[in-house]
Amino acid sequence: MTPVTYATALYRNLLRLNGLGYLFRNVSIGMTDHGDVRNRGFLLKIKCDSVTVLRNVRQKFKTLNLKDKSVARIFCRTLHGSTQNEHNNNIHDIDYITFTNCDNDTCKILRNELLLLPNFVSEEEEKQVVLEVEPYLKRLRYESSHWDDAIHQYRETEKLKWSEKNAIIIQRIRDVAFPQGVKQISFVHVLDLKKEGFIKPHVDAVKFCGNTVAGLSLLSSSVMRFVNTDNKAQFFDVLLERRSLYIMKDTARYKYTHEILKDEESVFKGKHIPRDRRIAVICRNEP
Structure with a gap:
């Protein structure tokens, strides 16, 4: 093309x-x-x-x-x-998503409210982001469970100031994910998930963030599953490749739980997607 x-x-x-x-x-x-x-x-x-x-x-x-x-x-x-x-209306052949018991409404959500951008950063950019957050993360221990029991084997921090080079990357995420004029949370959430770690199905608390969540996946690919809160038989899996950026908003953010599958469950289109340590750099807008 x-x-x-x-x-x-x-x-x-x-x-x-x-x-x-x-x-x-x-x-x-x-x-x-x-x-x-x-x-x-x-x-x-x-x-x-x-x-x-x-x-x-x-x-x-x-x-x-x-x-x-x-x-x-x-x-x-x-x-x-x-x-x-x-x-x-049938977009079931998109190569980074698989559907189970999903109807055209789910396809509409995908088109308008869930976006995946592969290779959003280069290998060099990934290294420089990890190098900046690593010294602080190393001072933390991996926690067995989150306060809401959603995340297991993780450590996390909130980061406000970035090096000049990494600030450009963070701004790039914000520019793509949020319309102009939308108030954004200044602190960036950095979530470090151990190889054995996983994230259970949850909907991000509405009191902590607004209608859009954008996450940059570093160090490892993974499979994120979205499940309809009203019909758990309806779900779709998204392949989050290493260095990709996902953006979810509105219905995909509020009406579907999302989770990161364990390594033994990390399968996409019949193929095992090996899990390793994964760092997510997450930007959100204000509630």
């Missing part, structure tokens, strides 16, 4: 995250390889019939600070699901 096609997918998903997917039919995008936008990336020229949305999305592109060809790389799986099935 051409870079323009990938850019179109990127723009479509930014609109969807802002609840403006319906505008995509009236959008045209042109792309030129500029070589240097904020030191790296693409220059995107966007035309839209809404000046407000145009301004918002342009700003997101400017602040993403993506590496050359990152647009193609990090959105390739979202594109696989959204362009090939744009006029088809």
Whole structure:
């Protein structure tokens, strides 16, 4: 697929995250390889019939600070699901999700309220984030269970200040995950899950965060399961590959529990996904 096609997918998903997917039919995008936008990336020229949305999305592109060809790389799986099935409610063939007893409403949730961005950071960026949080995490011991019994074999911290390089990564997460003007929790949640650790089904407490949760998965791939709170027979599994970013919001955040499966349960499309120590860097908006 051409870079323009990938850019179109990127723009479509930014609109969807802002609840403006319906505008995509009236959008045209042109792309030129500029070589240097904020030191790296693409220059995107966007035309839209809404000046407000145009301004918002342009700003997101400017602040993403993506590496050359990152647009193609990090959105390739979202594109696989959204362009090939744009006029088809059946999106069960998206390669990072498997469904069980799910109906079209679940597909709609996937399209609008659950997004996965593979390879959101490079190997080097992963190393520099881990190096920054590791000294503090090493002073903590792994806890057998969380205060609400949701997390087992973990340690965690909240981080406000980051090195200059890592602050760019954190801002990149925020720019992609949250619409402009949304109040965000300043502290970033860093959750270190031991190889033997796991997260039980839960819905994040509404008093601690708002409608959107964005998590960067480091050091290990894993399988996250979402289960309908009203119908536990309806669920879907999401493959969170190492260095990917997931964004869940609204119904996916409130009406589905989510969990990280144990290593012995970590199976996706019949294949075992080996679990190792996993660090999640999580950004949330205010309640």
